[in-house]
Amino acid sequence: MIPATKPTTTDQPGAHLRLVSDRSAGAAPGITLSGVSKTYRSRDGDVPSLKPLDFHINEGEFFVVVGPSGCGKSTLLKMISGLLAPSTGKILVDGEQVTKPHGNVGIVFQNALLLPWRNILSNVMLPIDMKRLPRQEYLLRAKALLKLVGLEGFEKKLPWQLSGGMQQRASICRALVHDPKIMLMDEPFGALDAMTREKMNVELMRIQRETGKTVLLITHSIPEAVFLADRVLVMTERPGAIAAIYDVPLPRPRSLDSMADPAFTELVQRIRKHFFTQSALD
Amino acid sequence: MAEAKAPSIVSRALNAAWLRPFLFLIFIVVAWDLAIRLFRIPAYQIPSPGDVLAVLWTDWPELLRQAWPTTYATICGFALSALFGIPVAMLIAGSKTVESYVYPLLVFSQSVPKIAIAPLFVVWFGFGIIPKVISAFLLGFFPVVVSAVQGFKSVDPDMVDLARAMQGSRFQVFRAVNLPHAMPAIFSGLKVSVTLAVVGAVVGEFVGSNSGIGYVLQRSIGTFDLPTMFAALVILALLGVVLFWIVDRIEKLVIPWHVSQREDIIFAS
Numbered sequence: 001m002i003p004a005t006k007p008t009t010t011d012q013p014g015a016h017l018r019l020v021s022d023r024s025a026g027a028a029p030g031i032t033l034s035g036v037s038k039t040y041r042s043r044d045g046d047v048p049s050l051k052p053l054d055f056h057i058n059e060g061e062f063f064v065v066v067g068p069s070g071c072g073k074s075t076l077l078k079m080i081s082g083l084l085a086p087s088t089g090k091i092l093v094d095g096e097q098v099t100k101p102h103g104n105v106g107i108v109f110q111n112a113l114l115l116p117w118r119n120i121l122s123n124v125m126l127p128i129d130m131k132r133l134p135r136q137e138y139l140l141r142a143k144a145l146l147k148l149v150g151l152e153g154f155e156k157k158l159p160w161q162l163s164g165g166m167q168q169r170a171s172i173c174r175a176l177v178h179d180p181k182i183m184l185m186d187e188p189f190g191a192l193d194a195m196t197r198e199k200m201n202v203e204l205m206r207i208q209r210e211t212g213k214t215v216l217l218i219t220h221s222i223p224e225a226v227f228l229a230d231r232v233l234v235m236t237e238r239p240g241a242i243a244a245i246y247d248v249p250l251p252r253p254r255s256l257d258s259m260a261d262p263a264f265t266e267l268v269q270r271i272r273k274h275f276f277t278q279s280a281l282d
Numbered sequence: 283m284a285e286a287k288a289p290s291i292v293s294r295a296l297n298a299a300w301l302r303p304f305l306f307l308i309f310i311v312v313a314w315d316l317a318i319r320l321f322r323i324p325a326y327q328i329p330s331p332g333d334v335l336a337v338l339w340t341d342w343p344e345l346l347r348q349a350w351p352t353t354y355a356t357i358c359g360f361a362l363s364a365l366f367g368i369p370v371a372m373l374i375a376g377s378k379t380v381e382s383y384v385y386p387l388l389v390f391s392q393s394v395p396k397i398a399i400a401p402l403f404v405v406w407f408g409f410g411i412i413p414k415v416i417s418a419f420l421l422g423f424f425p426v427v428v429s430a431v432q433g434f435k436s437v438d439p440d441m442v443d444l445a446r447a448m449q450g451s452r453f454q455v456f457r458a459v460n461l462p463h464a465m466p467a468i469f470s471g472l473k474v475s476v477t478l479a480v481v482g483a484v485v486g487e488f489v490g491s492n493s494g495i496g497y498v499l500q501r502s503i504g505t506f507d508l509p510t511m512f513a514a515l516v517i518l519a520l521l522g523v524v525l526f527w528i529v530d531r532i533e534k535l536v537i538p539w540h541v542s543q544r545e546d547i548i549f550a551s
Contacts, residue, residue, distance in 0.1 A: 081447040103449040113441045117462050117539040129458060130450030158539055178448065 028095045029059040030214060031080060031182065035089030038075050048239035049075050052089060055233065055245065057216060059094075059181070062208055064217045064225040066271065067235030073218040076240075077184045080216065081105045093182065103131055106175025106213075108185040112167035114159035120170050121146070121155035127178040138177060145173040148207065165196040172204070176211060183208075185217040189224070198256060201227060205254065222271050226264055227254065234274050243274050326506055333509040338516065349517050351494040355411055355483040356476075356525065359418020363475050366419075367426030368468060374427070375434030385431075392424050397485050404490030414486030414494065421482035422475035426468070433467025434460055466540045469533040476525045480518060495521075 038050040050072040057063045065073055078084040080091055082101040091098040106127070114123045124142045128135060146152055149169040151162075159167055168188060175183055188204075189197045205228060208215050219225050225232045226248055234243040249263050258264055295301060311331045317323065318330050325333070338345070370388075374381045396417060403413035437460050445455040487496025495514050502510040 078443065081443075083443050083447055101447050101449050103447070105447060107444050107447055109440050109444070111438075111440070113438060113444060115441075115459065115462070117537070126445065126458065127448040130445055130448035130454055160541075 028092065030061070030094070031057040031216070032092040032095075033080075033089065034092075036079065036086045036091055037088045038072060038079065038084070039087045051239050051241035053240075053242060055242065057214060059214055060212050062205075062215045062217070062228055062230045063233065064219060064229035064231070065233045065235060066219055066222055066225045067240060068237050068275065069220065070238045071235045072238065072240035073235065074186055077107070077186050077216070077218060080182070081107060081184055103127075103178070104180045105182045105184050106178070106180045108168070108171050108175045108183065108188040110187040110190040112159070112164070112171040114167055114170060114174075116159055119156050119158055120151065120162070123159065123170060124173045124177050126174055131178055133178065141179070142173065142177050145176055146170070148210070149173055149203065164192055165200060168192065168200065169203070172207065176207075176213070181214055183213045183215045183217075185215065187219055188217065190220065197224070202256065204228065209253065222268050223259065223264075226250075226267050226271070227259060232267075232271060234271055236274075244271075246271065326508065329509040329512055334512040334516065337509040337513040341510065341513065345495075345498070345513060345517050348493060348495055348498050348514075349521060351411065351414070351491075352480075352483050352487065352496065352518075353521055355414035355486060355494070356418050356479045356521065358411075358415040359420075359482055360422050360472075360476050360479040360525070362415070362419040363422035363426050363479065364472060367423050367471070367475070368430050371427045371430030371434060371464075371468075375431050388424070388427065396420050396482065397488075400485050400489040403486070409490050409492065413490060414483050414496075417486035418479040418482035421485070422479035425474040425478060426471040429471025429474070430464060430468045433464030433471075436467070437463045462537075465537045466542070469529070469537065473526060473529050473533075476529050477522045480522045480525065484518065 033053050033055055035052045035054060036050070037048070037052040040047045040049055053076070065076070067073055075084065079086050080093070080098065082098045082105075085099070093102065093104060096102075114120070115126070118126070121139075121142060124146065125135065125138065127133075128138045128142075143152075143155065146155060149172060151166060151169055151173070154162060154166065154170075159170070162170065168191075172188070175185075189200050192200060201224060204215075217225075217228060229248050232246045232248060234246070235241065236243045246267060248267060250258050250261060296305075314328075315331050318328060370384070374385055400413065400417050403416050407413050407416070441459055441463075442455060445459050450458065483494070484496035484499070487494040488500055491497050495518055498514045499511055502508070502514065
């Protein structure tokens with residue numbers, strides 16, 4: 001495995017704003033997949049969803065997976081969060097094998113999935129309720145996170161009173177509130193309009209830099225992948241397998257101008273070639 | 283309302299939402315009275331509104347006394363529907379096995395006409411309140427189950443996954459996600475159920491009872507006392523409306539966040 005373009009968090013601007021607690025120096029930090037595959041059993045026989053995958057995501061890395069729909073990306077995400085057991089192979093998070101939901105992840109789906117009967121603040125506090133953590137301590141953290149994403153003053157609003165982009169920002173706060181090491185994002189901005197989406201990309205990059213989380217993001221958009229990622233994993237069509245893993249040579253911090261960089265366009269072009277022979281991305 | 287124009291009290295009253303059904307009701311009553319006069323419908327076929335009102339006026343204490351057992355049976359039957367219907371729906375929605383065993387039978391049981399088996403309850407439980415309650419329960423039960431099952435099943439699986447990934451226990455996730463999500467559907471079932479429970483109670487009174495509005499109905503048909511019969515129908519309708527309204531109020535309290543209630547929130551804030 002080729003190491004990524006060194007995504008160290010400490011020497012980056014804004015590192016002093018990190019909301020993470022300092023990590024214990026455990027064995028093999030990050031996420032390791034070895035021989036992980038998934039086959040669904042259905043009435044018509046076994047349906048392979050993922051071919052055996054081997055890769056490692058470094059701690060604090062921004063790792064993006066692109067692939068056609070139905071290539072098992074969401075399955076991958078569920079397995080890392082511990083909701084789904086792999087058919088073969090092992091998943092290690094910080095050296096510990098994942099067998100059941102371990103709560104060390106924050107998840108953001110395509111839809112914000114805020115509970116309509118809870119106000120924004122109490123939606124953000126959902127993981128705290130589920131994990132039975134002390135509410136008072138985390139209330140301050142939740143408010144700080146809402147401030148970080150620019151939702152200060154909206155704590156008492158109900159989800160439907162917010163725009164789609166604001167709802168998605170609240171759901172990012174919810175994914176961060178319990179201070180997980182990993183953020184899993186399944187096409188988080190897929191439901192947003194193009195302009196909001198670009199804005200959210202910049203914002204997400206800032207949040208990731210300030211919190212130092214390991215991010216695994218799944219997307220259909222190749223430019224989005226290249227723009228955000230330290231490394232991009234390209235997947236093949238179902239059953240999903242690794243087509244390639246690319247290092248993104250763009251320097252950080254990046255802005256929307258980075259998209260004009262020749263290195264950016266070249267990498268986008270190269271990744272796009274993977275899908276030429278396959279059916280179009282959707 | 284345009285405050286600047288300062289509309290007269292009369293026009294403002296006429297525009298009040300709660301008044302509209304009453305205006306429409308008055309229209310219907312007038313049309314009813316006119317139809318009887320115009321087409322010379324004999325009183326033994328359809329009584330005139332005046333006669334019905336007269337009965338309502340003079341027999342008011344007696345009708346109220348008879349309305350009580352019906353109300354009581356309705357509320358008991360409705361409460362049982364909710365008490366059993368919601369947990370049964372939880373089981374059906376929660377387990378494919380339970381669903382495959384129970385749901386088809388439940389649907390099948392609904393095809394059995396309750397009126398046909400109501401006499402059976404009289405045989406089993408006598409002429410008291412119990413046959414009425416059971417009859418009200420049997421009619422009110424099904425809509426609660428069907429709506430609640432649909433409510434529990436329509437939860438976004440991603441939402442449940444999200445809560446589970448945060449290490450929420452099954453019960454925690456159910457209480458935080460599934461149950462509140464199913465509430466609007468449960469209430470729509472309860473609203474149908476409460477009006478059907480009235481019907482069920484009356485059916486129970488038809489087949490074997492010596493009290494209640496159903497009993498009044500049957501007796502007045504037997505003696506061709508149509509004004510009394512219509513008065514009894516009015517009382518039944520009122521009972522249904524009041525019970526429905528109570529459930530509706532409770533719904534507004536329990537799920538103020540729901541789409542159907544949002545206007546109230548905007549006005550309140």
